[in-house]
Amino acid sequence: MRTVRDIAEEIVAREGGFVNDGDDPGGATKHGVTIHTMRRLGLDLDGDGNVDVADVRRLSRAGAVDIFIRHYFERPRIDMLPKALWPTVFDMYVNAGSNAVRILQRLLRQMGHEVAVDGMIGPITAMAAQQAEQAAPDHIVDAYGIARRNYYFRLADNRPASRKYARSRAGGKGGWIRRAEAFIDPRYHLSHEQFQERIASWG
Numbered sequence: 001m002r003t004v005r006d007i008a009e010e011i012v013a014r015e016g017g018f019v020n021d022g023d024d025p026g027g028a029t030k031h032g033v034t035i036h037t038m039r040r041l042g043l044d045l046d047g048d049g050n051v052d053v054a055d056v057r058r059l060s061r062a063g064a065v066d067i068f069i070r071h072y073f074e075r076p077r078i079d080m081l082p083k084a085l086w087p088t089v090f091d092m093y094v095n096a097g098s099n100a101v102r103i104l105q106r107l108l109r110q111m112g113h114e115v116a117v118d119g120m121i122g123p124i125t126a127m128a129a130q131q132a133e134q135a136a137p138d139h140i141v142d143a144y145g146i147a148r149r150n151y152y153f154r155l156a157d158n159r160p161a162s163r164k165y166a167r168s169r170a171g172g173k174g175g176w177i178r179r180a181e182a183f184i185d186p187r188y189h190l191s192h193e194q195f196q197e198r199i200a201s202w203g
C-alpha cells in the first residue's frame with residue numbers, strides 16, 4: 001500500500017506549480033501551499049523578515065510534501081481513520097481544510113452514526129468511520145468522494161466566481177469535479193449529460 005509520503009507527493013503533483021489567481025481565496029499558491037498557510041507557519045524562505053509572494057515562489061516540492069504530511073495529515077489525525085480513506089480525505093484536507101472532515105462527519109451521520117460535525121477527528125469520529133467501513137467496505141470511499149463532489153457543486157452554486165473551478169472553459173468538468181472523481185469508482189462518475197444537467201442553472 002502507498003505510504004503517506006507517496007500520497008503527499010501525488011497531491012503535490014496534482015496541485016501543480018505557482019499560481020496567483022485573483023478569484024481564488026487562497027491567494028498566491030505553489031504546489032498547493034497557499035501564502036496564508038506559509039504566513040501561519042512563519043515560512044520566511046528568503047529571510048527578509050516577512051512572508052510574501054516571493055517566499056511562495058521559493059517553496060520546493062519537497063518542502064510542500066513535508067508541510068502536507070505534518071500539517072494536513074498528522075496534525076488533523078487523519079491516521080486515525082481507516083487507511084482506505086487516507087488518500088481522499090488527505091487530498092481534500094489540502095484542498096479545503098477542516099471541511100474535509102466535516103464532509104466525512106455529515107456522511108457518517110447520514111449512515112446513522114452519532115458524531116459531531118466539528119471538523120475535528122477524535123475517537124468518536126474515528127470509531128464511526130471504522131464501523132462504517134466495516135459495514136460497507138466497498139462503498140465508503142465512493143460515498144465520501146460523491147459527498148466531496150457535491151460539496152464542490154454547492155460552492156459553485158453559491159459563488160459564481162468559483163464556477164470556473166467546477167466547469168472547464170469548454171463547458172465540461174472542471175478541476176474540482178475531476179479531482180473528486182479521481183477517488184470514485186468510474187461507475188459513479190457523472191456522464192457528460194448528467195454533468196450538464198447539474199450545472200444548467202449556472203447559465
